[in-house]
Amino acid sequence: xxxxxDYPEQLPxxxxxxxxxxxxxxxxxxxxxxxxxxxxLGVVLFDWxxxxxxxxxxxxxxxxxxxxxxxxxxxxxxxxxxxxxxxxTVGGSLLxxxxxxxxxxxxxGLACVASVLLMLGYVNQPHLKLVLYALLTAAxxxxxxxxxxxxxxxxxxxxxxxxxxxxxxGRLFLVPLVILGAFHFLFAVANPVYRDLxxxxxxxxxxxxxxxxxxxSLGHLLFLALGFVVMAGVLVAVPVHFYADHESRFGxxxxxxxxxxxxxxxxxxxxxxxxxxxxxxxxxxxxxxxVFGLVNLLLLVVNAIDVNWLWFGFVPEPGFxxxxxxxxxxxxxxxxxxxxxxIVLWFFRRNLNFYAPGLPWLRWGATVWVLQNAVLATSVGxxxxxxxxxxxxxxxxxxxxxxxxxxxxxxxxxLLKIWQRRSAYSLIRLNSLAVYAVLLLLxxxxxxxxxxxxxxxxxxxxxxxxxxxxxxxxxxxxxxxRRALLDQAVELSAENEYGTTVTISxxxxxxxxDAAVSQWLGHYRAQSDWQGRTYADxxxxxxxRDWKPRPQAF
Numbered sequence: 001x002x003x004x005x006d007y008p009e010q011l012p013x014x015x016x017x018x019x020x021x022x023x024x025x026x027x028x029x030x031x032x033x034x035x036x037x038x039x040x041l042g043v044v045l046f047d048w049x050x051x052x053x054x055x056x057x058x059x060x061x062x063x064x065x066x067x068x069x070x071x072x073x074x075x076x077x078x079x080x081x082x083x084x085x086x087x088x089t090v091g092g093s094l095l096x097x098x099x100x101x102x103x104x105x106x107x108x109g110l111a112c113v114a115s116v117l118l119m120l121g122y123v124n125q126p127h128l129k130l131v132l133y134a135l136l137t138a139a140x141x142x143x144x145x146x147x148x149x150x151x152x153x154x155x156x157x158x159x160x161x162x163x164x165x166x167x168x169x170g171r172l173f174l175v176p177l178v179i180l181g182a183f184h185f186l187f188a189v190a191n192p193v194y195r196d197l198x199x200x201x202x203x204x205x206x207x208x209x210x211x212x213x214x215x216x217s218l219g220h221l222l223f224l225a226l227g228f229v230v231m232a233g234v235l236v237a238v239p240v241h242f243y244a245d246h247e248s249r250f251g252x253x254x255x256x257x258x259x260x261x262x263x264x265x266x267x268x269x270x271x272x273x274x275x276x277x278x279x280x281x282x283x284x285x286x287x288x289x290x291v292f293g294l295v296n297l298l299l300l301v302v303n304a305i306d307v308n309w310l311w312f313g314f315v316p317e318p319g320f321x322x323x324x325x326x327x328x329x330x331x332x333x334x335x336x337x338x339x340x341x342x343i344v345l346w347f348f349r350r351n352l353n354f355y356a357p358g359l360p361w362l363r364w365g366a367t368v369w370v371l372q373n374a375v376l377a378t379s380v381g382x383x384x385x386x387x388x389x390x391x392x393x394x395x396x397x398x399x400x401x402x403x404x405x406x407x408x409x410x411x412x413x414x415l416l417k418i419w420q421r422r423s424a425y426s427l428i429r430l431n432s433l434a435v436y437a438v439l440l441l442l443x444x445x446x447x448x449x450x451x452x453x454x455x456x457x458x459x460x461x462x463x464x465x466x467x468x469x470x471x472x473x474x475x476x477x478x479x480x481x482r483r484a485l486l487d488q489a490v491e492l493s494a495e496n497e498y499g500t501t502v503t504i505s506x507x508x509x510x511x512x513x514d515a516a517v518s519q520w521l522g523h524y525r526a527q528s529d530w531q532g533r534t535y536a537d538x539x540x541x542x543x544x545r546d547w548k549p550r551p552q553a554f
Contacts, residue, residue, distance in 0.1 A: 031149065035235050038069050039149075042234065046227035051220065053532035055100050055109050063097030066116060066234050070123055073235070080126035085134070089119040092440055099443045103474065104534035111443035114436070116234075117142075124237045125244040130425075131432035133243040140240040142233030149232045250425035254353050281351055285358045288347040292365035295340070299372045306379040314386060326387040330400060333380045337373050337407055344370065344414050345424055353421045366418050370411050377407050392455035394467070398447060402438050409434045446536070452478040456485050465509045466494025466501075473520040474536040477543035479513055483550075486510060514549040521547070 031039065045065060049058035067090055080086045096111035114135070121134030124141050128134045188195040205218055316322050344366050352362065384400045413427045452468050452475040465486065468479060486492065487506045494512065496502050504512075524541055527533065 031236070034073065038073075038235055039228075039231050042069070042231035043224065043227045046230060047220075047224055049531050050227075051223055053529060054104070056104050056532045056534040056537070057101045058531040059109065059112055060097040060101035063093050063112060063116065067093055067119070069235060070119065074123070078126070080123050083122055083126050085129065086119065086122040086126065089115050089122060089134075092436070093119055095440060096443045100534070102535045103446055104472070104536060105443065105445075105447070107439070107445075107447075108443035111439045114439065118436070120234065120237070124240060128244055128247060129429050130243075130247055131429075131436055133247055137240045137243050140242075141236075141238045142230075144238040144240075145232040145236040146229040148238060149236055247425075251423055252426045254348070254350065254421045254423050281355045284347070284352055285355055285362065288352065288362055289358070289365060291343065291347070292362070292369055296365065296369050296372065299369065299376065303372055303375045303379070306376070306382075310379055310382045310386075314382070316386070316390065322387055322390055326383050330380050330383055333376055334403070334407070337377055337380075337411075340369060340373050341410060341414055344418070345427070348417055348421075349424065363418050367415060370414050370418070374408060374411050377404055377411070380404060391462075392460055392464070393451040395447070395451075398451075402442065406431070406434055406438060446474065448472050448475040449478055451475070453482075456482040458485055458488055460489070462491040462493065463489045464494070464501075465492050465504070465512065469494070469512055469516045473524075474534075474540050476517055476520060477540055480517060480544065480547060483510065483513060486513070510550055517544060517547055518549065520544075 042065065045062065049062055071090075074081060092115035093112065096108050096115050099105070099108035100112055102108075117138040118131060118134045119138075120141065121136075121138035122128060124137050125134075128137065184198065188198055202218065316325075347362075348366070353359070355362070381401070381404050384397055384404075388397050410427075410431050413422070413430050416422050416430075417424075417427055448471040452471065455463065455468060456478065463486070468475065486509045489506065492504050492506060492509045493501050494504050494509070521541070521544060524537060
């Protein structure tokens, strides 16, 4: 048991605590002296690192503090110390936090938040395996930690009745104020008139607080409250057993089911009269063989066409709409692959795994179908490759590549299910870990610089300079170094103020590039604090410090 975990009262055997039962009346959670010290240090550190700052070195430092606090508070013989998933998420948290400090990308920030939440989920329930359940467990615990810590706060001793009464009513009205804030946010999003009126009211309140407390604003107070909620969620683990109990019902392998039949040898015998007979294994086997046989023949034709058309010497004809060819074909083929995986899971979900007379035929038929889907996924990858080859890189095209990697991994796990009788739970567990690994890979890439370096080549007739200029500033040194290619491009495009893609001249593209560089340098030099800066920003500033705008031709 961990010293920072508040265990609920013992429940009767066979019952499960509801997920959000503690929200009705959260119990008080007493804090140890170490927790109180770390809570205060954490709030101060959160405010110092993130107040009016972006994501950069501050994310790495805060992640190190959170990981160190979790490891330090764990008992020496805690079960979570022997959990491979826990140490995986610890490494993922530090890696993604470092990538935020290096690149500051959105993917790295998302990976860092997900890794920290996963780590908190595994600390809460060390026996969890599913990534999704670990995330939900952590989210439920973090949502309950703040109110529980506040309920444990007591008024100072040896104070008068008025002080104790004020303390009581202050705690009493805290939850209504939080609910009021949530509804205010919803109404402000839905009603622009209400949003303007409330903004003016908050501005007046902020000015009044500035006159009352010159160094503290209303926004700063709310930010400190956010820091308290975050640190309470990090340091106090409220046990959430719902997802762990639900996961404990599943196994890694399919078991033969002998239940609900007319026999006393099963747990739940069923002697009721059935007017419609259930589909027995032989009929289900015949249906599976028919599906696998017919779809294998159909998929063989499709794959033969793709292999003959795409795999060897594909050259798009003049006027061929490659974008439509890739977008429509890719999405439909990916949907067909996912549908095929679902059908295999359906037929191999229960006792058909143990049907000895026809199991070899069924396994080989399903295996051929899975392998043909792998060929189809390769054809989808070739479509995406040809699109990149003729049109350049983009975020979605990179995303399709990683999605296809996940699809191929998923097909391998389907083969494991066919030949090793793996359960659907096992497949979800393995594929969710693969998704987490891909998220870490996306966090570790300097994608914007690579996109700019690849797209700025003389072989491309059309360049989307607006897309390149909309990317983060770390891509600007590549754009400046290869700006001469803009004058050689046949067609340059960008979006106007109405969101419509229009063709622009080379001179306009050069002006937009100079404006983007000037704006980025001004923003960087105006940023006096180091907390929100990244290594990529520092490199970009070094590369652009001697930059001068190109003289305009008259």
